[in-house]
Amino acid sequence: MPIPFFSSNSSHSNLVSASASATASARHNAPYSSYNPHSYSTPAFPSTAHSPLQIILNSDRLICRGVAGNLEPARLSGHVVLTLTEATNIKDITLDLVGKAKIPTGERTNQSSINPTIFSHHWSFLPDAGHKHTIKEGRHVFPFQLDVSASLPASMMLHPPSTVSAAVHPEIYYKLRATAVRSSAFASNWHTSKPVFVIKAFSWESLEYTQSLEVENTWPGKVMYSIMIPHKAYAAGDTIPALMRFTPTAKGVTVLSVGMELTE
Structure with a gap:
């Protein structure tokens, strides 16, 4: 069901898992039967x-x-806001969600990576795109939503970004870009543009969030x-506590340091 256009005069007021990649493309042109580009006026709303x-x-x-x-799929929703201080002629207002992969080639050339598009979706918010519409001053809101398939690969980026290592590490990223x-x-x-992040996680009722994990072993003669960690699964941003116990089995054996490494 198409989402209607409306104008507003309101005042200021996980655990990441792997997935198969997918390529998809869709286009959405929402009709607005009640829209008349010459019939409305709203107060100016400074951006x-x-x-x-x-x-x-x-x-x-x-x-x-x-x-x-x-x-389960995830729902992307929000709105594009156009704030005008005077009447302006606009041909179209569009929004694109694009997902790209960065794949290193392993070669030290001008093209050290390839960047295929793995997903795209397009919205067009004005009827008769390409024709002139006179939009009066004010704050104009264009809602949108999309159920993003779980078959898409999860976002994968370096944190923090490194200009030295970025050329040799793959990335998957998604970005919204709006154009008037x-x-x-x-x-x-x-x-204007804004990044979005696709994350894969266990469901809230998953046993991995309640089951603990413990490993015991012996270093012979040492x-x-x-x-032990209290849960098998953690959400992005969680702190992972770990309880470690050491019992020397020979005289003179002491633990000088403990190191931990998390591998995905």
């Missing part, structure tokens, strides 16, 4: 950004929950040890 165009999301984290091949196409050939189009 806080350099561009009068903004993308406001309910959440930039798209969390697909479940287990193995039974993951101006009618005049002498006027620049308006753009020490007995056990390592």
Whole structure:
């Protein structure tokens, strides 16, 4: 069901798992039967950004929950806001969600990586795209939503980004880009963009969140040890506590240091 356009005069007011990659493309042109580009007027609403165009999301984290091949889709929702201080001629207002992969080639050349598009979706918010619409001053809101398939690969980026190592590490990233196409050939189009993140996680009722994990072993003639963590699964941003016990089995054996490494 298409989401209607509306104008507003309101005042200021996980555990990551692997998944199979997928390529998808879709286009959405929402009809607005009640829309008349000459019939409405709203008070001017000053924009806080350099561009009068903004993308406001309910959440930039798209969390697909479940287990193995039974993951639920995640809903992306929000609205594009166009804030005008005077009447302006606009041909179209569009929004694109694009997912790209960065794949290192392993070669020290000008093209050290390839960047295929793994997902794309397009929204067009004005009827008769390409024709001139006179949009009056004010704050104009264009809602959008999309159920993002869990078959898409999870976001994967370096944190923090490194200009030295970025050329040799793969990445998967998703970005929204909104554009207001101006009618005049002498006027620049308006753009704004915002990243979104696809995350794979266990469902909240998953046993992995309640089951503990303990490993015991012996280093013959040296020490007995056990390592315990309270849960098998953790969400992104969680602290992972670990309880370690060491029992020397020979005289003169002491533990000088303990190191821990998390491997995905």
